[in-house]
Amino acid sequence: MMLALLGLVLALTIGIGCRLLDIPLPAPPKLQGALLVVAMTVGFLVAERVFT
Numbered sequence: 001m002m003l004a005l006l007g008l009v010l011a012l013t014i015g016i017g018c019r020l021l022d023i024p025l026p027a028p029p030k031l032q033g034a035l036l037v038v039a040m041t042v043g044f045l046v047a048e049r050v051f052t
Contacts, residue, residue, distance in 0.1 A: 018024070028034050 028037060
């Protein structure tokens with residue numbers, strides 16, 4: 001649970017930093033790309049739970 005919160009805080013910090021510094025977000029601009037990122041993240045989390 002702590003890792004999930006740390007990941008969320010890190011993601012928000014990067015997003016805010018990119019916005020303040022006017023840097024394009026390091027994320028796919030289309031819905032399909034965003035869904036791919038979500039699918040990869042879910043797959044990673046499921047594999048971590050299954051194999052540990």
